[in-house]
Amino acid sequence: MDADVVVVGAGLAGLQSARRLEASGRSVVVVEAEEAVGGRIRTDVIDGFRCDRGFQLLNPAYPAVQRWIDVEALELQRFGVGATVRTGDRAVTLAHPLRHPRHLLATATSELTPAADLLALARWLGPTLLRARTASRATSDETLRASLDAAGMTGRLRRDVLDTFLAGVLVESAGESSANYVRLLLRSFAFGAPGLPRQGMQALPDQLAASLAAPVRLRTAARDIRETGDAVQVATDDGIIRARAAVVAVGPDRVGELSALPTPPTHGLTTWWFRATGQPRTGPFLLLDASRPGGGPAGPIWNAAVISEVAPSYAPSGEHLVQATTLLDRPDGRASEADVRRDLARLFGTSTRRWEVLTHHVVEHAVPAQLPGPIRRGPVWTSERVLVTGDHRETASIQGALVAGDRAGRAAERRLSGRS
Numbered sequence: 497m498d499a500d501v502v503v504v505g506a507g508l509a510g511l512q513s514a515r516r517l518e519a520s521g522r523s524v525v526v527v528e529a530e531e532a533v534g535g536r537i538r539t540d541v542i543d544g545f546r547c548d549r550g551f552q553l554l555n556p557a558y559p560a561v562q563r564w565i566d567v568e569a570l571e572l573q574r575f576g577v578g579a580t581v582r583t584g585d586r587a588v589t590l591a592h593p594l595r596h597p598r599h600l601l602a603t604a605t606s607e608l609t610p611a612a613d614l615l616a617l618a619r620w621l622g623p624t625l626l627r628a629r630t631a632s633r634a635t636s637d638e639t640l641r642a643s644l645d646a647a648g649m650t651g652r653l654r655r656d657v658l659d660t661f662l663a664g665v666l667v668e669s670a671g672e673s674s675a676n677y678v679r680l681l682l683r684s685f686a687f688g689a690p691g692l693p694r695q696g697m698q699a700l701p702d703q704l705a706a707s708l709a710a711p712v713r714l715r716t717a718a719r720d721i722r723e724t725g726d727a728v729q730v731a732t733d734d735g736i737i738r739a740r741a742a743v744v745a746v747g748p749d750r751v752g753e754l755s756a757l758p759t760p761p762t763h764g765l766t767t768w769w770f771r772a773t774g775q776p777r778t779g780p781f782l783l784l785d786a787s788r789p790g791g792g793p794a795g796p797i798w799n800a801a802v803i804s805e806v807a808p809s810y811a812p813s814g815e816h817l818v819q820a821t822t823l824l825d826r827p828d829g830r831a832s833e834a835d836v837r838r839d840l841a842r843l844f845g846t847s848t849r850r851w852e853v854l855t856h857h858v859v860e861h862a863v864p865a866q867l868p869g870p871i872r873r874g875p876v877w878t879s880e881r882v883l884v885t886g887d888h889r890e891t892a893s894i895q896g897a898l899v900a901g902d903r904a905g906r907a908a909e910r911r912l913s914g915r916s
């Protein structure tokens with residue numbers, strides 16, 4: 497036997513399940529197809545700029561992050577809790593009144609925050625703000641769109657702000673995600689200030705990997721998994737690994753390759769990374785575009801940010817790094833560079849002719865679709881010794897991936913010790 501457990505995939509879920517198993521005294525081999533750990537959380541360093549493979553943020557308020565991550569060591573550079581919303585030729589910053597009192601008046605008096613919407617939002621979200629279990633253990637669920645409609649939240653706070661912001665977070669613009677899941681997400685935004693680690697988002701999986709007893713075997717894709725009596729055999733690019741159990745943590749688009757489970761639906765996005773000239777400014781806030789009459793962006797970009805303003809470590813001194821995100825569920829999700837550049841010029845009110853594209857990432861399967869229904873399904877045994885996990889078995893987030901991995905580690909431990 498090469499190990500007690502072989503873990504396939506070194507994203508957050510695979511790494512956390514390996515950690516949990518090692519903490520129980522089990523020997524673990526982790527194999528990863530790519531040349532580095534991290535899965536959907538990777539950072540490219542280009543000319544001194546840190547470009548994450550798809551713009552994403554770490555929310556330190558996630559319970560799993562608080563429990564298992566040394567957040568201090570990541571040196572988070574935090575975004576403001578709010579957003580700057582562009583509507584036509586105006587831009588207004590709406591922000592959390594307690595964290596950003598400077599923006600209180602503008603937030604309270606903006607036409608984007610009508611009283612009826614604020615009241616409806618308080619009714620819709622209030623119980624979950626007070627108790628997370630209200631949403632996580634709710635027995636009924638529906639789409640975000642239907643739920644907000646039913647709550648009477650139909651004004652500009654919904655159309656121009658919430659829908660636009662959430663489309664970027666959920667990576668879908670139709671409002672088809674689970675309302676209960678969105679309540680939990682908004683709760684974590686209310687209690688935390690998301691940010692970017694000093695070394696880039698990849699510092700998060702790197703931290704998990706560094707705590708493992710044995711290094712992850714990189715460039716070692718698993719090709720086949722089969723059970724043989726009292727063992728499981730994982731055929732990899734580097735030979736066969738024999739273990740007493742396998743945890744498959746490969747990401748939703750790959751699940752079908754190593755198990756008989758159906759491939760979960762996913763949502764995708766594109767992030768463009770620009771070296772900007774001039775002084776583009778958004779302060780510490782995400783810039784949302786709601787310039788289309790009736791809500792949503794007038795161009796392909798749903799959100800943008802001057803990353804270097806929030807996270808100076810993402811750019812060489814004196815340089816400006818801008819990200820722009822488009823959604824692949826829209827026809828303009830694959831907009832050309834020229835179109836993205838034109839849209840940025842409109843959003844920032846400045847010429848972008850001399851802005852230089854550092855890279856752009858098309859992430860077809862950024863997150864599993866979080867459809868209405870039970871929020872947590874947990875890892876699933878597909879045979880006596882093979883367990884499948886990942887964010888697609890929990891929630892479509894860093895929180896979900898960490899919890900998924902931890903639960904898989906515990907489940908594998910229980911089986912190995914004859915307790916299940």
Ligand SMILES: Cc1cc2nc3c(=O)[nH]c(=O)nc-3n(C[C@H](O)[C@H](O)[C@H](O)COP(=O)(O)OP(=O)(O)OC[C@H]3O[C@@H](n4cnc5c(N)ncnc54)[C@H](O)[C@@H]3O)c2cc1C
Binds near residue numbers: 745
């Ligand atoms: C662009 C983008 C933006 C996001 N924004 C946010 C955000 O702001 N906040 C948030 O909480 N979450 C966000 N997420 C979601 C979050 O990043 C994911 O939920 C999480 O990283 C998923 O981790 P995972 O371990 O489940 O899967 P993955 O990270 O996909 O890990 C699976 C691993 O398995 C490996 N693998 C696949 N096949 C094989 C094989 N045959 N053999 C060996 N290895 C294999 C892969 O290479 C990969 O490393 C975002 C994701 C993306 C892509």
